[in-house]
Amino acid sequence: MTALGYIDNYYADTLEKDKIYPELGETIYTDVCVVGGGLAGLNTALGLIERGKSVALVEAKRIGWGGSGRNAGFVAKGYAADEAALLKKLGLEKARRLVTLTQNARKLIRQRINGFNINCGPLIEGVLTVSWKDNPQELKDYIAETNDNFNTGFEFWPREKVREHCRTEKYFDGLYSPQDYQFHPLRYVHGIARVIADKGGRLFENSPALSVTKDGGGWLVKTEKGSVKAQHVVLCCSIYLDGLDKKLANASFPVQTYIMVTKPMDGALLEKSINTRHAISDMRFCSDYYRRLEGNRVLWGGRVALWANPSDISGMMMQDMLKVYPQLAGHVQPEYQWSGLLCYAPHKMPQLGQIEPGYWYNTGFGGHGLAPTTVGGELIAAAIAQGDDGYKAFEPFGIGYAGGKMGRYVAQLVYLWWRARDYISV
Numbered sequence: 001m002t003a004l005g006y007i008d009n010y011y012a013d014t015l016e017k018d019k020i021y022p023e024l025g026e027t028i029y030t031d032v033c034v035v036g037g038g039l040a041g042l043n044t045a046l047g048l049i050e051r052g053k054s055v056a057l058v059e060a061k062r063i064g065w066g067g068s069g070r071n072a073g074f075v076a077k078g079y080a081a082d083e084a085a086l087l088k089k090l091g092l093e094k095a096r097r098l099v100t101l102t103q104n105a106r107k108l109i110r111q112r113i114n115g116f117n118i119n120c121g122p123l124i125e126g127v128l129t130v131s132w133k134d135n136p137q138e139l140k141d142y143i144a145e146t147n148d149n150f151n152t153g154f155e156f157w158p159r160e161k162v163r164e165h166c167r168t169e170k171y172f173d174g175l176y177s178p179q180d181y182q183f184h185p186l187r188y189v190h191g192i193a194r195v196i197a198d199k200g201g202r203l204f205e206n207s208p209a210l211s212v213t214k215d216g217g218g219w220l221v222k223t224e225k226g227s228v229k230a231q232h233v234v235l236c237c238s239i240y241l242d243g244l245d246k247k248l249a250n251a252s253f254p255v256q257t258y259i260m261v262t263k264p265m266d267g268a269l270l271e272k273s274i275n276t277r278h279a280i281s282d283m284r285f286c287s288d289y290y291r292r293l294e295g296n297r298v299l300w301g302g303r304v305a306l307w308a309n310p311s312d313i314s315g316m317m318m319q320d321m322l323k324v325y326p327q328l329a330g331h332v333q334p335e336y337q338w339s340g341l342l343c344y345a346p347h348k349m350p351q352l353g354q355i356e357p358g359y360w361y362n363t364g365f366g367g368h369g370l371a372p373t374t375v376g377g378e379l380i381a382a383a384i385a386q387g388d389d390g391y392k393a394f395e396p397f398g399i400g401y402a403g404g405k406m407g408r409y410v411a412q413l414v415y416l417w418w419r420a421r422d423y424i425s426v
């Protein structure tokens with residue numbers, strides 16, 4: 001843990017300005033109480049304020065302490081569930097509507113960064129997803145179909161071009177998404193929080209909500225040292241809900257993933273391996289995801305697990321990195337390593353909705369949350385402030401039982417099977 005109260009990671013060390021918000025120590029009144037200061041909560045709070053509601057947000061630790069302040073920083077359209085899964089479940093029109101929401105969210109994030117002067121750059125365009133399989137036609141067909149159905153603007157990159165950017169024989173062809181981009185997620189979190197506070201929102205850190213109960217026509221959220229009385233409450237707690245709401249807690253399971261950041265290395269040497277500033281991931285079920293950072297560092301992420309919290313995260317990440325770029329052996333050293341929890345429902349889609357009048361939730365973003373938390377925030381804010389029912393587009397992905405502990409065992413087996421398939425197929 002850093003002195004600032006974040007886990008020890010690269011983002012906390014490179015946070016431009018750290019504003020600490022007070023602990024809640026009294027009873028306050030507001031239109032809406034948002035519980036959870038990740039991007040789901042912050043986007044909901046900002047959306048509400050922009051629509052004229054008063055808001056108090058309570059965060060158990062620091063804003064962006066969870067996934068929102070420790071992710072890889074790829075701002076990409078779509079959800080953790082891919083377009084093919086949406087198409088199968090919803091048909092083209094409804095699936096397209098959901099994907100379009102994330103394309104709009106990607107634009108809105110950019111507008112907010114520019115309009116509110118949020119210093120979370122450099123914003124570097126383009127995410128390249130590479131294939132470990134020699135099957136260009138399959139990839140071309142996928143790109144053509146997805147562009148046609150979802151207006152995604154994907155480009156096919158032949159292997160020669162992929163290998164100019166990523167100097168490895170492991171990769172074949174690639175899918176390039178020019179409108180996706182990368183940024184510094186914890187600086188973005190702080191920028192959005194600052195805007196909320198400037199517009200009159202009240203933010204409280206180190207103020208875990210301990211209970212939510214009915215209170216006349218509204219809701220009472222009790223924290224350790226204070227309480228919030230509100231007409232509406234929105235739970236945005238991801239996988240850290242604990243006892244706050246049993247039904248919601250049982251509707252998802254945690255998945256752990258890992259990131260390492262290297263020490264600065266020789267720029268010329270790095271370019272003989274990762275000769276690009278685009279963000280990179282691959283098409284295996286359990287993919288690597290990585291990007292170059294300022295000062296010739298590399299952020300390398302990957303793997304998932306349900307329980308294991310290995311002590312040697314950077315050992316694992318170095319192994320994965322050197323498998324792709326063996327030429328870096330002896331020239332690269334890890335400096336930071338951390339893990340983070342993802343909140344997954346079995347359907348891999350966000351969970352947005354209302355459990356009873358005035359009692360809302362906005363969660364379940366999995367490993368793909370930067371654009372979707374903006375979608376969730378806007379929809380829940382519009383529902384509360386304007387009676388808009390757009391959030392109902394997510395009703396087919398409800399908060400059914402995720403299987404409790406058994407669900408986690410099944411998910412672990414699925415994950416092991418996916419990894420086995422990766423080994424067999426590449």
Ligand SMILES: Cc1cc2nc3c(=O)[nH]c(=O)nc-3n(C[C@H](O)[C@H](O)[C@H](O)COP(=O)(O)OP(=O)(O)OC[C@H]3O[C@@H](n4cnc5c(N)ncnc54)[C@H](O)[C@@H]3O)c2cc1C
Pocket residue numbers: 035036037038039040041058059060061062063064065066067068069070071072073074075076207208209210236237238239240241242244257258259301339340341342362363364365366367368369370371373
């Ligand atoms: C290692 C890693 C890499 C990732 N990479 C990417 C990526 O490149 N691109 C992408 O789009 N997504 C990525 N993700 C996923 C993305 O970060 C998440 O989907 C998103 O941040 C989820 O936001 P959230 O607000 O729902 O949850 P969180 O950010 O986890 O926030 C939940 C907050 O609620 C608070 N809380 C919980 N209970 C209470 C309570 N009782 N009272 C008060 N507060 C409470 C917690 O303290 C926490 O701060 C990654 C995630 C991880 C972990």
